[in-house]
Amino acid sequence: MRNKLNAAYKAMRKATQKKYRQYKQYKFFRVALFRVALIGTFGGIAAVLASWLLISETACFSVKPGTTNTQLVGNLPAIINEASGMVASVQNPELLWVHNDSGDAARLFGIRPNGSIVVELNFPEINAVDWEDIALDRTTGFIYIGDIGDNFGIRKTKTIYRFKEPIIKAQTPRHQSIQSVDTLTFKYPDGRRDAETLFVYDGALIVISKRDQAPHVYQLPLNFDNDSVVAIALGTLAYRVNADVDRIVAGDSQGDHIALRSANRILLWHGQNALLNEQPKVVDYPIEPQGESLALDTHGLYTVSECCQSKHPPIYYTRL
Numbered sequence: 001m002r003n004k005l006n007a008a009y010k011a012m013r014k015a016t017q018k019k020y021r022q023y024k025q026y027k028f029f030r031v032a033l034f035r036v037a038l039i040g041t042f043g044g045i046a047a048v049l050a051s052w053l054l055i056s057e058t059a060c061f062s063v064k065p066g067t068t069n070t071q072l073v074g075n076l077p078a079i080i081n082e083a084s085g086m087v088a089s090v091q092n093p094e095l096l097w098v099h100n101d102s103g104d105a106a107r108l109f110g111i112r113p114n115g116s117i118v119v120e121l122n123f124p125e126i127n128a129v130d131w132e133d134i135a136l137d138r139t140t141g142f143i144y145i146g147d148i149g150d151n152f153g154i155r156k157t158k159t160i161y162r163f164k165e166p167i168i169k170a171q172t173p174r175h176q177s178i179q180s181v182d183t184l185t186f187k188y189p190d191g192r193r194d195a196e197t198l199f200v201y202d203g204a205l206i207v208i209s210k211r212d213q214a215p216h217v218y219q220l221p222l223n224f225d226n227d228s229v230v231a232i233a234l235g236t237l238a239y240r241v242n243a244d245v246d247r248i249v250a251g252d253s254q255g256d257h258i259a260l261r262s263a264n265r266i267l268l269w270h271g272q273n274a275l276l277n278e279q280p281k282v283v284d285y286p287i288e289p290q291g292e293s294l295a296l297d298t299h300g301l302y303t304v305s306e307c308c309q310s311k312h313p314p315i316y317y318t319r320l
Helices: 001-021 025-037 041-058 272-277
Strands: 070-075 082-087 095-101 109-113 116-123 133-137 142-147 157-162 175-177 182-187 195-201 204-209 216-221 227-230 232-236 250-254 257-260 266-270 279-284 291-296 300-305 312-320
Touching: 025 257, 082 133, 082 300, 095 133, 095 266, 133 250, 142 195, 157 272, 182 291, 204 250, 216 227, 227 291, 232 272, 250 291, 257 272, 266 272
Parallel strands: 082 291, 116 175, 133 195, 182 227, 195 250
Antiparallel strands: 070 312, 082 095, 095 109, 109 116, 133 142, 142 157, 157 182, 195 204, 204 216, 216 232, 250 257, 257 266, 266 279, 291 300, 300 312
8 A cells, every 4th residue: 555655646746747837737636636546545545645745845836937028026025925815006106915815814915016015904803714805996095805715605794894095105114003994794696605806897896706617797885884785796707717727716907907817817808898798818927826816007917826835926027
């Protein structure tokens, strides 16, 4: 049994490295785990553990940037070890707001594109159950944090927090406490959904589901004060995904442009009607392992990876 497991581990490691370099990691892991699990119950357990180690070792291999218009501009600091949401500030030029995934405290980091931390905002009055994305209303200056993750479909309601974006100056303290936060509690009209995409478009909040081949699109109000609502179902994306390996994990808008991010694509639409009825333009950009953040500005978009723990994932900027 031990020899079989060792052989399987070595074979899987070799294949894993190759597959990661070809950007086909998710599908590969499903097949590899299934085959190794055939060894037996104990072998299956060992295979899962081995795969977890392999992910840790290989998930952050350097990747080939997009072939056009892409620039490496910086690296995330170690404290942002699982970047899940990102948005570009309007009131504070050259500032990105970034937050970690579940497991971190209720806090938000303001960083420069090169990765240097400018400010950390702490929210003592709210919780961070599963923060997945962040959005900005560029008209009013409100920031929205989406506590919308639900991997196992067990949360009856989800939460979005809203606060006024602070102006960051040279004398601004490194740590700030945000006390004034509005809360929106919502549920979906058609059952529980997992989502990682939140953005502002045409005077409303848009949420897009993660685990559907035809991702569902929902609308929520921008203005609220500790309200509870049912999201409005707008329909589904015209674009179809492989829900096992290519889920929609981030989104943003700038003017009439809507950008969504999947595991290995950046997708662009012009307008909400196109989002629901047309196929997107696919953007050439750096394919990053477990990339779950995207932020548009007036000329292009920033992307970072959620993986790597303290290995400082790169920050890329792609001009559109």
